[in-house]
Amino acid sequence: MIYFDNSATTKPKKEVVDTFTKVATEYYGNPSSIHSIGLQAEKLLMQSRKQIATLLGVKDHEIIFTSGGTEGNNMVLKGVASQFQGRGKHIITSAIEHPSVSNACEQLKRDGFEITYLPVDKNGRIHVEDVKKAIRPDTILVSVMHINNEVGTIQPIEEIGKLLANYPRILFHVDHVQGAGKIPLAFHDIPIDFATLSSHKFHGLKGTGAIYIRDGVKLDPLLAGGNQERNIRSGTENVAGIVAMAKALRISMEKLDEKVANMQKIIAYLRNELALIDDVEIHTPIEYTAPHILNFSVLGYKAEVLVHAIANHEVYVSTTSACSSKRNEPCKTLLAMGVDEEHASSSIRISLSFDNTMQEAKEAVEAIKTSIEKLKLAMRR
Amino acid sequence: MIYDQILIRYGEISTKGKNRTFFVDKLRRNLKYVLNEYKNIKIRADRDRMYIQLNGEEWENIAGKLQKVFGIQSFSPVVKVSKDIEQVKEQALIIFQKLQASGKTFKVSTKRSDKEYPYDTNELNYLLGSHLLQNIDSLTVDVHHPDLELKVEVRKDAIYLTCEVIKGAGGMPVGSSGKAMLMLSGGIDSPVAGYLSMKRGLKLEAVHFYSPPFTSERSKQKVLDLGKKLAQVSGQFIIHIVPFTEIQQLIQEHVPENYTMTITRRMMLRITEEIRHRQEALAIVTGESLGQVASQTLESMFTINEVTNTPIIRPLVTMDKNDIIDVAREIDTLEISNRPYEDCCTVFTPAQPKTKPKRENAHKYEGYMDFEALIKKAVEGVETIIVNAGDSLEQSEFSDLF
Numbered sequence: 133m134i135y136f137d138n139s140a141t142t143k144p145k146k147e148v149v150d151t152f153t154k155v156a157t158e159y160y161g162n163p164s165s166i167h168s169i170g171l172q173a174e175k176l177l178m179q180s181r182k183q184i185a186t187l188l189g190v191k192d193h194e195i196i197f198t199s200g201g202t203e204g205n206n207m208v209l210k211g212v213a214s215q216f217q218g219r220g221k222h223i224i225t226s227a228i229e230h231p232s233v234s235n236a237c238e239q240l241k242r243d244g245f246e247i248t249y250l251p252v253d254k255n256g257r258i259h260v261e262d263v264k265k266a267i268r269p270d271t272i273l274v275s276v277m278h279i280n281n282e283v284g285t286i287q288p289i290e291e292i293g294k295l296l297a298n299y300p301r302i303l304f305h306v307d308h309v310q311g312a313g314k315i316p317l318a319f320h321d322i323p324i325d326f327a328t329l330s331s332h333k334f335h336g337l338k339g340t341g342a343i344y345i346r347d348g349v350k351l352d353p354l355l356a357g358g359n360q361e362r363n364i365r366s367g368t369e370n371v372a373g374i375v376a377m378a379k380a381l382r383i384s385m386e387k388l389d390e391k392v393a394n395m396q397k398i399i400a401y402l403r404n405e406l407a408l409i410d411d412v413e414i415h416t417p418i419e420y421t422a423p424h425i426l427n428f429s430v431l432g433y434k435a436e437v438l439v440h441a442i443a444n445h446e447v448y449v450s451t452t453s454a455c456s457s458k459r460n461e462p463c464k465t466l467l468a469m470g471v472d473e474e475h476a477s478s479s480i481r482i483s484l485s486f487d488n489t490m491q492e493a494k495e496a497v498e499a500i501k502t503s504i505e506k507l508k509l510a511m512r513r
Numbered sequence: 514m515i516y517d518q519i520l521i522r523y524g525e526i527s528t529k530g531k532n533r534t535f536f537v538d539k540l541r542r543n544l545k546y547v548l549n550e551y552k553n554i555k556i557r558a559d560r561d562r563m564y565i566q567l568n569g570e571e572w573e574n575i576a577g578k579l580q581k582v583f584g585i586q587s588f589s590p591v592v593k594v595s596k597d598i599e600q601v602k603e604q605a606l607i608i609f610q611k612l613q614a615s616g617k618t619f620k621v622s623t624k625r626s627d628k629e630y631p632y633d634t635n636e637l638n639y640l641l642g643s644h645l646l647q648n649i650d651s652l653t654v655d656v657h658h659p660d661l662e663l664k665v666e667v668r669k670d671a672i673y674l675t676c677e678v679i680k681g682a683g684g685m686p687v688g689s690s691g692k693a694m695l696m697l698s699g700g701i702d703s704p705v706a707g708y709l710s711m712k713r714g715l716k717l718e719a720v721h722f723y724s725p726p727f728t729s730e731r732s733k734q735k736v737l738d739l740g741k742k743l744a745q746v747s748g749q750f751i752i753h754i755v756p757f758t759e760i761q762q763l764i765q766e767h768v769p770e771n772y773t774m775t776i777t778r779r780m781m782l783r784i785t786e787e788i789r790h791r792q793e794a795l796a797i798v799t800g801e802s803l804g805q806v807a808s809q810t811l812e813s814m815f816t817i818n819e820v821t822n823t824p825i826i827r828p829l830v831t832m833d834k835n836d837i838i839d840v841a842r843e844i845d846t847l848e849i850s851n852r853p854y855e856d857c858c859t860v861f862t863p864a865q866p867k868t869k870p871k872r873e874n875a876h877k878y879e880g881y882m883d884f885e886a887l888i889k890k891a892v893e894g895v896e897t898i899i900v901n902a903g904d905s906l907e908q909s910e911f912s913d914l915f
Contacts, residue, residue: 151914171730176911183915193848379915 134447134492134499138333139281139310139425139483145335148380152337156372163369164358173371180371180378187381190319190344196361197374200341201309202232204328205275207354207365208305208343209236212273212326213245214352219301220270226250226258226287227468228280233307237275250276255417256285256469263292273303278317278327279310282452282465282481284416284425286315293322303349309333309341313384314392314424325349331373335485336380340373384486391486395423398484398493402426405497409504413475415466424484427466429475430504438480441507445499449482515611516572516590519579520666520673521563524586524683533560539714540584540686546748547578547902561626562668564593576679581745583712584689585681589664591673596630601672602644605663608674609645609652618655619645623665630667637665682712687747690714693796693826694789696781697721697752699735699854702800702829704743704846705837709828710798711746718792719743719750720785722757727861732854740900742846748902753788756894757781760887761861768878770863775870776878777861778808778817780888786821787892796824802837803830807866816870 135143144152155176161169163177178192185192198204213223225237227249237247248266250258258276274296276287289306296304305326308317313334319327323346331340345351345364357366406412406428415427430438435451442449452463462476471479482496523537541558544565548554553568554575565575572590579588594604609619621642623634632640641663646652666673695707697719707717721736736752744750760780768776785797801809808817818825829837841847 154914166729166731168730171734174731175734176914179911179915375914382915 134488134496136482136484136488136492136496137448137450138485138488139481140450141332141338142335142485143487144332144337144376145380145383147383148336148376151379152372152376155375159371163371164360173369176371176375177369180374183378184342184381187385188316188319188344191347193362194319194344194347196343196345196364197369198341198343198365199339199370200332201230201307201328201330203354204309204330204341204343205230205232205305205307206236208326208328208351209233209240209273209275210354211351211364212303212305213240213243215350216272216303217245220268220272221245222248222268222271223273223275224248224250224263224266224271225275226252226277228252228256228282228285228465229275229277230281230307230309233275233277252285252465252468254469255420256280256283256465257417257420258287258292260288260291260295264295267299267302271299271302273305275305275307277307277310279315279422279425280465281310281425282463282479283427283469284310284422284483285465286311286420286422288420289317289324290322293324297323308344310422310425313381314388315422316385316388319344319346326351331377331380334380334384336377337373340370340377342377392423395484395486395488398488398490399423399426401490402482402493402497405493406500409501411504415469415471415475415479426482427463427479428482429471429478429480431475431478433478433504433507435478435480437507438478438503441503442496442499445495445503447496447499449480449496452479452481515608516592516675517567518591518593518673519565519567519572519575519588520591520675521565521579521588521681522586523561523563524584524681525685536584536686536689537563539689540582543582543584543687543748544579547582547745548575549748549902551575578745579681580679581682582686583682583684583714583746584686586683587678587681589673589675589678591666591675593671593673596667596672598632598640601665601674602641605641605645605665605674606648608663608676609649609661612661612676614645614652614661615650616652617660618653618658619661619663620654620656620659621645621663621665623667625667627667627669637667641665682746684712685714687711687714688716690716691796692716692718692792692794693798694785694792694794695719695798696785696800697736697739698800699732699739699850700800701841701847701850702802702805702837704739704800704850705840705844706798706800706826706828707743708746708840708844708846710826711743715796715798715826716747717743717750717798718788718794719752720788721752721754722781722784723754724756724758724761727758727761729854731852735849735852735854737898737900738849739846740898741902742844742849744900744902750900752898752900754896754898755784755788755891756896757784757891760884760891763882763887765861767881771865771867772870772874772878773861773863774808774866775813775816775875778813779820779875779879780884782817783820783884784888784891786823787888788895789823791892796826797821798826798828800829801827802832802834805834807868810868812869812871813867816872816875819872819875 159172161173163174181192181195185195250262303325306324308327309330312329325346327344329342332338355366411431413429463479466476537558551570555566557564594600621638623637625634664675693715695717697703740750740752
């Protein structure tokens with residue numbers, strides 16, 4: 133079995149699941165309880181926060197635990213909108229964001245917020261001049277993803293951060309879900325005000341995530357309740373999931389350079405081999421690209437059919453992002469890049485984890501080739 | 514890797530005449546504790562400087578730790594070269610190349626403590642400066658605001674080259690002024706008092722009063738976490754946890770409400786005095802600031818202080834609360850101190866404590882019970898915890914989980 137859909141989710145590491153099981157069975161206390169069972173859970177929570185903060189190069193209290201990427205993104209967008217609406221009601225984001233950002237923006241639109249969706253170039257990249265042009269006196273937030281989940285383009289986060297440093301009243305949010313544990317961002321240096329992380333994208337478990345909130349920045353909470361997580365995110369903490377996340381992030385970031393270099397080799401191999409196949413067009417640009425994502429189209433073949441055919445060889449890839457693929461829509465990022473609808477509807481995404489090997493890539497290429505051959509007769513128009 | 518050693522310049526030690534060896538030795542021991550996770554380094558000390566041989570360790574990581582250690586005026590990552598001028602030139606060039614000096618401005622400043630060296634400071638500045646200018650493209654001299662400043666120290670044993678000087682924490686090496694007991698409640702003030710007295714070279718052992726079930730395990734944890742922060746300064750920190758429940762209950766029973774606070778403080782001081790005696794310390798440090806709360810009025814101090822003639826050091830006595838908070842923030846204890854758990858001071862606070870308690874009244878109320886026996890019992894029940902700078906308290910308990 134070859135699992136090449138790691139941008140949708142990753143396989144949790146065994147040692148991460150072991151941690152989860154042990155914490156869930158042995159340290160089941162509520163961290164807010166005042167007795168020693170609660171204290172132990174609280175200690176675990178504190179140590180997790182410390183470990184994650186250290187790995188990300190930030191202060192402990194700048195980390196707030198959430199249920200994952202969607203909550204994190206919603207929390208920042210709606211929290212900032214609610215907290216700072218007196219300052220202005222304009223938000224800048226991009227045309228290629230994850231639905232948890234773009235749909236949250238659409239909801240805010242109904243509440244009277246104006247949203248500017250920045251265009252991208254043919255490589256799927258935002259231009260910092262466009263950000264500058266979009267800034268208005270009533271702009272309160274810029275939200276840009278770090279690594280695009282569909283195509284893999286890395287956005288110019290440092291440049292945008294540098295630009296926004298001149299606008300102290302505009303906050304900067306980065307959806308770091310695809311980047312966390314792979315391409316670190318220096319939150320403090322850039323500077324970034326908010327960043328979203330999700331544990332199951334780096335071999336942790338679903339239902340846990342975190343946001344980074346820069347020291348001193350306020351945010352209206354989405355959830356009202358028991359005032360956990362410095363009043364920013366109420367709800368009893370998922371201690372087992374959080375400890376597991378701390379471990380998963382540590383493992384992911386060990387020997388990172390080495391692992392990324394290896395991944396880049398595999399992606400380069402896939403890119404070269406796939407490009408040789410007739411009718412294949414690679415969409416993922418060569419420059420400014422994440423090491424783990426490769427998006428391509430096989431013209432004339434419906435992506436869904438091809439994905440199933442490839443899956444018959446026990447090779448698992450995806451159509452567009454898992455969050456939009458069930459709706460069977462053309463890939464939003466590709467459309468924004470100016471790719472025509474036919475290509476955008478036939479796009480396939482390969483996304484690797486650090487555990488994938490060159491051997492797997494070789495087998496996957498064979499499986500893709502065979503699948504195309506097999507379908508050729510049936511599908512050619 | 515540009516540098517192979519860190520050169521440390523002593524703070525006030527340099528003025529200490531005959532005791533110099535003692536001070537230097539203290540500093541070296543403290544550094545050994547603070548840096549014990551770096552297994553490859555070697556620390557060498559002489560009268561004027563200390564050297565940490567890096568042997569492959571990253572100097573930036575060590576620098577972060579050094580900045581917290583008292584007794585260091587400043588330090589620099591350096592390259593050690595022999596005194597052959599050609600080698601000095603060559604090494605200076607290597608450093609500048611590694612720092613990508615092309616297009617930048619620079620100056621050379623030489624310090625020559627070896628007065629027998631054939632070149633004087635001006636000659637050296639000139640020789641090295643011109644060598645660099647000749648060999649690096651578009652490098653220019655700017656003696657007022659240089660991008661890079663090559664510092665050259667000519668010492669008896671060798672020449673040391675560096676481009677950076679990092680300010681140390683100043684003060685005197687912890688332990689060089691003797692040992693004292695710190696009364697550590699968990700609030701904002703006492704860790705700051707501890708920090709400031711360590712800066713003057715005191716080695717501290719903390720005394721904390723623990724009253725379960727009136728104070729929770731969390732308040733004890735808070736004190737251990739504070740101890741961990743203070744251990745980053747001294748390498749190691751010892752905390753004596755005193756079981757205090759019984760005494761507090763007795764005081765509540767026997768003493769009129771408005772005097773409970775006064776009597777409690779007197780008891781705490783007596784117990785601390787007893788532990789001080791056992792630990793052979795010579796003073797007691799508290800976080801009291803004049804007039805801050807009822808127990809810290811001059812009258813209260815007069816009445817409470819009566820129970821001991823051991824010197825009581827109050828580093829914060831003249832400081833405003835805001836200034837204390839600033840230091841707490843700086844030394845990273847503020848957040849821990851602000852955790853909202855009851856401690857031994859807050860749990861039994863009377864509604865209207867006496868701000869002007871009298872010694873005679875204190876004597877009278879204390880006469881109703883046998884405190885000597887209780888103090889003995891409390892001191893015998895003390896739990897002593899050693900906190901090391903490097904280790905996290907949870908490590909042993911949870912290490913496999915992370």
